[in-house]
Amino acid sequence: MExxxxxxxxxxxxxxxxxxxxxxxxxxxLLGILAKPIQDSLHVTDGQLGLIGGLYFAMFYCxxxxxxxxxADRTNRVTILSLACAIWSGATIACGLATSYTQLVVARMTVxxxxxxxxxxSYAIITDxxxxxxxxxxxxxFNLGPPIGAAxxxxxxxxxxxxxxxxxAFVAIGIVGVVTAILVRIIVREPKRxxxxxxPAAEQPAATAKAPFWGTCWMFFTHPVLMLxxxxxxxxxxxxxxLGNFAVLFLIREKGMTLSEIAVWYALVVGIGMSAAMLISxxxxxxxxxxxxxxxxxxPALSLAVALPFYxxxxxxxxxxxxxxxxxxxxxxxxxxxxxxxxxxxEEVRPDQxxxxxxxxxxxxxxxxxxxxxxxxxxxxxWFKAHGWEHGLQLALYTLSPFYLIAIALFLTLARILRAEQxxxxxA
Numbered sequence: 001m002e003x004x005x006x007x008x009x010x011x012x013x014x015x016x017x018x019x020x021x022x023x024x025x026x027x028x029x030l031l032g033i034l035a036k037p038i039q040d041s042l043h044v045t046d047g048q049l050g051l052i053g054g055l056y057f058a059m060f061y062c063x064x065x066x067x068x069x070x071x072a073d074r075t076n077r078v079t080i081l082s083l084a085c086a087i088w089s090g091a092t093i094a095c096g097l098a099t100s101y102t103q104l105v106v107a108r109m110t111v112x113x114x115x116x117x118x119x120x121x122s123y124a125i126i127t128d129x130x131x132x133x134x135x136x137x138x139x140x141x142f143n144l145g146p147p148i149g150a151a152x153x154x155x156x157x158x159x160x161x162x163x164x165x166x167x168x169a170f171v172a173i174g175i176v177g178v179v180t181a182i183l184v185r186i187i188v189r190e191p192k193r194x195x196x197x198x199x200p201a202a203e204q205p206a207a208t209a210k211a212p213f214w215g216t217c218w219m220f221f222t223h224p225v226l227m228l229x230x231x232x233x234x235x236x237x238x239x240x241x242x243l244g245n246f247a248v249l250f251l252i253r254e255k256g257m258t259l260s261e262i263a264v265w266y267a268l269v270v271g272i273g274m275s276a277a278m279l280i281s282x283x284x285x286x287x288x289x290x291x292x293x294x295x296x297x298x299x300p301a302l303s304l305a306v307a308l309p310f311y312x313x314x315x316x317x318x319x320x321x322x323x324x325x326x327x328x329x330x331x332x333x334x335x336x337x338x339x340x341x342x343x344x345x346x347e348e349v350r351p352d353q354x355x356x357x358x359x360x361x362x363x364x365x366x367x368x369x370x371x372x373x374x375x376x377x378x379x380x381x382x383w384f385k386a387h388g389w390e391h392g393l394q395l396a397l398y399t400l401s402p403f404y405l406i407a408i409a410l411f412l413t414l415a416r417i418l419r420a421e422q423x424x425x426x427x428a
Contacts, residue, residue, distance in 0.1 A: 013125070013187075013188050013189075014129070014142060017188070018145050018148075020081065020184060021119065021122065021149065022152065023149065024085075024088070024119065025145050027111055028149075029153045030153055030157050030169060030173065032246065032247065032249070032374075034157055037166040042100065045378075046378045046382050046393065047379050047381070050376070052101075053245045054245065054371055054375035056109055057108050057111065057371075058370045058372075060109045060110075062370070064113050065117070066359050066363060068359065069355045069356040069360070070213045070216075070355075072117070072124070072355040073352055073353065073356050077190060078125070078184065081184055085114070085118065085177055087117075088114025089114070089175075089177025089180070092177060093174035095170045096167040119358065120355045120358035124358060125190075127351075128192065128354075134286065136339060136340075139282055140278050140279050143282070147331075150270045151268070151274075155263050155267040156172075156263075193354075219349075219353070220357055220360045225417060228410055229344050230360070231364065231365075232297070233341045233361070233365035234364050235410055238403045239369075239400045240334050240335070241373040242376060244374075245374035245377070246374065248262055251324075254394050255320035256319070257320045269324045269331065273331025274332075276332050277335035281303075281335070285340055296341070297411045300336050300337035300407070301407075301412050303334075305404075307329070307333035307334050313326050314330055315397045373400075377396045377397065377400070381396040
């Protein structure tokens with residue numbers, strides 16, 4: 001166990017964790033990327049796709065993360081991460097071998113089980129590797145995992161599916177993940193809890209304690225700052241996952257794109273837009289949070305307000321070139337919330353509560369966003385189609401717009417609480 005990583009080594013750790021996150025998100029996004037060939041092969045509806053990519057996956061991903069977080073706060077977080085990577089990668093291979101919808105459901109649930117142990121331990125390892133004032137940038141880099149994973153998944157997944165078969169994409173990426181799981185255990189060392197906090201870990205009375213499971217859960221769910229950050233993030237993810245799981249199908253069905261075009265142009269849109277959001281948001285948070293903690297809430301609220309009209313225009317756009325241009329702008333502003341919420345939650349709790357707090361954050365925001373977002377869009381699309389609407393999926397995506405307003409309202413409420421807390425600490 002390291003007390004504090006050296007300058008060069010901590011960046012090696014961050015790059016390794018980011019690559020694991022790339023695979024985590026790549027595996028998660030493959031279902032949406034390969035939706036059309038999976039539908040053609042296994043004969044499933046939009047609603048069934050929404051369930052397997054949303055509620056069924058989230059049931060394991062969200063709730064298993066809680067006991068995994070509790071265990072990781074008491075044991076070696078690197079070991080937990082390595083095992084989790086091996087499990088979800090093996091399950092990804094099983095997805096490629098599925099010959100029925102039921103088998104695919106079971107395999108995807110197992111992917112969710114494994115991925116539950118991926119992100120929360122990484123949050124805590126990064127927090128104990130980077131000092132305050134550096135963590136926003138570190139989380140911004142770490143959160144490049146989703147855009148890079150999504151972009152690579154689109155590029156390689158769509159290309160492999162176009163040239164070979166959708167099953168080959170799952171198998172190839174799963175094998176890469178199994179190898180990565182072994183490398184994580186070799187490269188990353190377990191940091192000392194609280195090593196980079198302002199008060200040295202040795203002087204923190206709670207740093208070596210084992211945080212109680214139910215006590216930490218009660219603290220999280222009764223803490224207005226933590227809950228508003230989680231709920232605001234969840235409302236945002238309702239849009240991002242609802243759109244993300246059906247974007248490829250939407251672009252093919254409604255905008256006339258082919259898988260080959262998806263592999264190039266949509267991959268660039270996701271990679272550029274989301275990556276810009278992660279990098280810019282991390283730098284902004286580190287710079288402005290030194291003056292006021294309200295940036296953790298005002299940043300996401302303002303960015304979502306900018307994204308909303310561009311999102312509506314994207315759904316409306318008559319052709320795919322204009323749609324992709326608008327979607328690039330949407331992605332630039334849709335993901336500002338992630339680094340802000342993660343950094344705020346990690347700094348708000350004790351070192352011995354960080355993995356479980358990160359897991360609870362993921363529970364709330366992913367159950368709302370990942371669990372319900374795709375499920376809702378798939379069900380709405382089927383409903384509109386059953387009632388005679390020709391463009392059911394397009395109408396379903398339009399109905400995501402109000403969730404922008406809900407997320408903005410939640411983040412503005414969080415900003416008011418953070419401002420009040422900050423004012424109360426200023427001497428009269």
